[in-house]
Amino acid sequence: MTRVALLGASISGNKGAEAMARAAVAQLASRIPDAWFDLYTVYPTDDSQENRDSRLRIVACKPAHMMGCLFPAALLWRLGVRVLRRPSTLKGLLSADLVVDLSGISFVDGRGILILYNAIMTAIPLLLGCKTIRYAQAMGPFQHFWNRMLASVLLSRIDAVVARGHITAAHLKQIGLDSVPVFADAAFSMPVGEAAEETVQKLLPVGASRRVGISPSAVVDRYCRKHGIAYADIIAGYMDWLVTECRLQPVLFAHSARRNLRFEKNNDRLICGRVWSRVQRRDACLWIQEILSAEALRVLIRQMDFVATSRFHAMVASLAESVPPILIGWSHKYQEVLDMFLLKEWSIDFSELTSATLENKTHDLIGVRSEVVKQIRTSLPGVKRKAEANADLALAVLRRTG
CATH class of the missing domain: 3.40.50.2000 (Glycogen Phosphorylase B;)
Incomplete structure (x- = not known):
């Protein structure tokens, strides 16, 4: 069984996030027949009520838990400190074969506390050594110091970062990410039943x-x-x-x-x-x-x-x-x-x-x-093919060794 963790999306609330999650599940499942998915969501109750996909498990991961519990636990794990009661979210991510970040938009100047949230969400799988891909999303600009510093340090360490368009690609180039692929939003590849x-x-x-x-x-x-x-x-x-x-x-x-x-x-x-x-x-x-x-x-x-x-x-x-x-x-x-x-x-x-x-x-x-x-x-x-390319790259990240 291949376990895939989905971050930065939900089923309830923003239906664009749902579209990206549905597309990721459908496209990855077609490429990885034994895949099962964990959706780490800020709306666990509503998402559980709206979820109709047996391959998708809803995992509660509200912002307070991510920032106040999961992130410190991941940091301690990285430092070699083994605590007796590890949060279930930490155990789940440690067992994931692949982490897919579906944030949609992140590391944008002027968004205040959201930049810190973006940074923590990005840092957690890095601390745990997870294979990680950030699906096509908008990022930048990076004119503000803290946003530029956090983005350049964290994004450069991820297995795959995908820009959702030429403007984002230009922003990423300014922080040293010169060869980022440009794909379309994953939602373009969502099937409709x-x-x-x-x-x-x-x-x-x-x-x-x-x-x-x-x-x-x-x-x-x-x-x-x-x-x-x-x-x-x-x-x-x-x-x-x-x-x-x-x-x-x-x-x-x-x-x-x-x-x-x-x-x-x-x-x-x-x-x-x-x-x-x-x-x-x-x-x-x-x-x-x-x-x-x-x-x-x-x-x-x-x-x-x-x-x-x-x-x-x-x-x-x-x-x-x-x-x-x-x-x-x-x-x-x-x-x-x-x-x-x-x-x-x-x-x-x-x-x-x-x-x-x-x-x-x-x-x-x-x-x-x-x-x-x-x-x-x-x-x-052509845009749909670029949307499906997110899953192709995710599969390549999953298969990488070393």
Whole structure:
């Protein structure tokens, strides 16, 4: 039996993290038939309820445990100090044949305590001597001293580090990682099952309405509020505009969702509610309030003419389904993926968000939608191969000796 430990992802909460985890399990299992997977997650209770894969075991590893228990235990183990009661997470990682880091984005200047969390998560398998690969993810820039120092020390010691685009590769080159492969996000290689299609069929009314997906982000909402931008008002007004001016049906949904509405982190259900409360033409709009799996979200997005979103993996899902996205983002992580499809013009930096910029971008897209769909379909096979390359490299790391 080959045991694979998955770090930096979950099933509940951010559905992009679920998509990466599902893709990793599916692609690695096809290459390693005897593989079993342990998902070290910050949401063990919800993940256990949502997990339907018998090959995947849920392991509780909340941030406090990782930073206050697992990391010190790994450090003591590295120093040769054997304690009587080792945490089960330490035992699990020591028994892993391969560790796969699915963080998605890490070591980014200005993210405060998250950089320390990234560093500790990266350091633990290194301290334990685990074979480790960091799947394609966004990293950098590295202008701040502590981020640059931690990233250069830790990333240079990992068996394989993969950039998710040319911008990340350029950032990594600045800290001495010159030969990092550039692959696509693993989520592009996630298979979609029939059960997901049945779920969505029950949610979308049968009809000939042309639909537009609307997927807001709590993260971008926070960035906008800091800059005095009324994100919820703009998105709500945009939905009304789509109805009255474009004769389209907006479909509002959360691509990051948690059961408990008290928590805003990794939970766009709250910002969806604030947007919905401001929409005037709710009679002509649809709000999907159910928490959908990553696969079901892919099927839902497949039904749209285009998607306006601030969630990175809602954009990935759109591209994977050949549905044009309009992106309201905050980081280079969006741009470098859009560049794989030659679609960088369909992004808006959050700092430039106004009703006019969003409506003008939409008007432009509607005029050339068929050409954009064609461009996505032309690029998609190559991007999917680059996504599957994550698993190919993981297999190579697993087979290395010495």
